[in-house]
Amino acid sequence: MSEWFSPISVYSRCGERVGHPATHWIDGNLSTYWRHDTDHGHSITVDLGETKNVQRVRIRAHTDYLASRLKNVDVYVSDDPGNWGTAVADNLSFQATGWNERDLTPKQGRYVRFINIGTLNSPGIIYSWEMEVEVEEISLAFNPIWNGRGVIGSSVIRRQV
Numbered sequence: 001m002s003e004w005f006s007p008i009s010v011y012s013r014c015g016e017r018v019g020h021p022a023t024h025w026i027d028g029n030l031s032t033y034w035r036h037d038t039d040h041g042h043s044i045t046v047d048l049g050e051t052k053n054v055q056r057v058r059i060r061a062h063t064d065y066l067a068s069r070l071k072n073v074d075v076y077v078s079d080d081p082g083n084w085g086t087a088v089a090d091n092l093s094f095q096a097t098g099w100n101e102r103d104l105t106p107k108q109g110r111y112v113r114f115i116n117i118g119t120l121n122s123p124g125i126i127y128s129w130e131m132e133v134e135v136e137e138i139s140l141a142f143n144p145i146w147n148g149r150g151v152i153g154s155s156v157i158r159r160q161v
């Protein structure tokens, strides 16, 4: 079973304006937003609190606000914020009013990183109201080991529920 999920916290971000912290991006409140006034490729990493199977992402935008209309976004998922591996999506755009849902290459991880975030505004300041990821819960299960006569032990496996 999958569900849209708000990350637990912001792990790191390129910057934020006083009164509009990056935590506003994941607070579940559609009227608060993350704002950063520097003209560069923005970046932010969020913490899901535990390892989840991340499948899709959605970000709010509004056509009246060029700074909310995102482009060129690359997404990574990992359990190790020092080692991201291959992107699960690249060059995504989020520009329509409301939620913009995008598929990712499904991957398990606790952290989700967004880099190279551009906007249609010039200069490239960002306003972004909200982001959520679609995840499947992962549980640990015991996998019996048989020797042909009986159970001789078990190993822990991860499974999706």
Ligand SMILES: [Ca+2]
Pocket: 024, 025, 026, 027, 028, 029, 030, 031, 032, 033, 034, 129, 130
């Ligand atoms: Ca918000």
